Amino acid sequence: MTAIKISKSAGARAASLLRSVQGHAASCPCHGCSTVRSGSLGTIRRLAVPSEKPVQKEYAFEMAASNIRFGPGVTREVGMDFKNMGIEKVAIFTDSNIIGLPAMKTAVESLERSGIAYEIFSDVSVEPKDNKVKEAIAWSRKVQPNAYLAVGGGSVMDTCKTANLYQCYPDAEFLDFVNAPIGKGLPIDKNVKPLICVPTTAGTGSETTGTAIFDIASLKAKTGIADRKLRPLLGIVDPLNTYTMPSQVKSSSGLDVLCHSLESWTAIPYYERVPRPENPINRPAYQGANPISDVFSFEALRMTVKYLPRSVKDPEDREAQEQMLLAATLAGVGFGNAGVHLCHGLSYPISGMNPGYKHPGYKVDHPIIPHGVSVAVSSPSVFRYTAASNPLRHLQAAEAFGVDISNVKLESAGEVLSEALTKFLAELGDQPNGLKDLGFKRSDIPNLVEGALPQQRVLKLAPSISHEQEQQREDLAKILEGCFSY
Incomplete structure (x- = not known):
């Protein structure tokens, strides 16, 4: 029976975590194996690298996240961001609640000040089902925007990611990129259109991830699509946009x-x-x-x-x-x-x-x-x-x-x-x-x-x-x- 004591110092914890980062030695895939000190993840291990057979366990990890801009009022910069990218036409995704709130008004005014043309899809549903996502895909394929802007919570951002993806794959079937075993889980092998996300809830973190979640109504189950290529180009994280949350x-x-x-x-x-x-x-x-x-x-x-x-x-x-x-x-x-x-x-x-x-x-x-x-x-x-x-x-x-x-x-x-x-x-x-x-x-x-x-x-x-x-x-x-x- 081992009793333990852990420091309550936040600084000590941060230092410990950073030491664990430094303790993970990188392995070279061209050589046999590497000893890795896993720090807070476990004990010292001997990890196989690609030259060993049979290949089984992972030997590397990747770190990916969207660019993030945080600050009260930064939503008003979104028009300048699209103008700086040379974007001419933006598809804005939102829902029937957000469309009348200050976050949406600020984003639209910013686009107009920068001379960016836009069209709005406001029919995103909370916890969207596949039929609503398919409607969004059909709309985006018809509108053919150069870029996307999502103003809303996780449902809005995820629906927008999916519409962006399938606009870029006009011949793809819906289940092609959906996570296996429900879908085929195909990797995304081309870049999608630039996407900027403006979250209005403090929850999903979808402005940072390559994940989009929705329901498959016929199966009564949630699934989604997960791929780094789906990550937004930029997450505009503006605290002013969350003040209206019930x-x-x-x-x-x-x-x-x-x-x-x-x-x-x-x-x-x-x-x-x-x-x-x-x-x-x-x-x-x-x-x-x-x-x-x-x-x-x-x-x-x-x-x-x-x-x-x-x-x-x-x-x-x-x-x-x-x-x-x-x-x-x-x-x-x-x-x-x-x-x-x-x-x-x-x-x-x-x-x-x-x-x-x-x-x-x-x-x-x-x-x-x-x-x-x-x-x-x-x-x-x-x-x-x-x-x-x-x-x-x-x-x-x-x-x-x-x-x-x-x-x-x-x-x-x-x-x-x-x-x-x-x-x-x-x-x-x-x-x-x-x-x-x-x-x-x-x-x-x-x-x-x-x-x-x-x-x-x-x-x-x-x-x-x-x-x-x-x-x-x-x-x-x-x-x-x-x-x-x-």
Whole structure:
């Protein structure tokens, strides 16, 4: 029974993480193997490199993120950005709520001042289904813009990314680039049009990533497209644009930040991911935890714990809202390279198989489980389950919630983090107490398991879960049973 004590100094933690970056020696693919000190990811390992046969585990990671401009009022610069690029015609994507808000007005006025022609697609839906995404694709192929501008939350940015992609592949079928096994998962081998994203929620971090998520209605499941080529050219992160968010939207989008940071922090190390790609174009955007993503993910976690409750409870707390927007962007860089795992993998069938729940505060005329709610509802059960893979990381996460871990035993890490999450969600307010509060019955668990199984892109990054299908079913069922109610 080993007791551990971890420094509470943020400076010490940052220094430790930076040392882990320096401790990862680069391996040369032209030579046999390399000894790599993995720092916070694990012990010293002997890693295979491409010259060894058979090739299995990964030996490298890549770091990619959009350019980011952060500051109050920077939305007014977007017209100049397009003019500087020589763009003549822009397609603006937004939704029916955002189109009348200051963010959209500022962006349009900026385009007009710079003499940029534009057309607007404002029919993006919250948590979009494939039929709505296909409508956006058809519109973009007809309009043929030179560039794209997304003003809105994750649904707007993701729909815009997808429309941009398929404009550039006019003969592609919809499932060609959709993640396998639902789609073909083809790599994107050409550049798409320039895209600038202006987020109006503090949650998805989609302004930094090459990921676009949507529902396949016929399967009652979420999937999407993930490729570095989808990344926006620029994310304009303007705190003024989040001041109009309703409290419930702040809460649910902030929970997405929470799970982005926790999942990427606890994902399997990049050097444990299989298979190693034969060509770098096939290296996935989601690669597993690495020493660079760690810095972004852990800082985003710390900021979310501190500022999300404040931003939800006090609409005039400008500091909290600005810091949550920055946390969302930091988490986007972290998970956009490390990936997410079980909370997101389970969230897709949870939202896709919604038995009729409508979250308070959302102005829609249909049942809806917001994405942040669907990921957070399983989180106490998920991290109780995954802690055995790396107890220290889970205890460090618990410490970010304010838990004194100085005398906590390693084998208690999962329970400690689970309790911290349960308390955090309860104190945030208006959150469902497990699947039961969403209207699910225990008899729904087998269907939820089957709905999660196609999400192998993220499930394979989950620690402590089997990759053998029947055992994976049992693992997922156990986790879902654990989050039925808290």
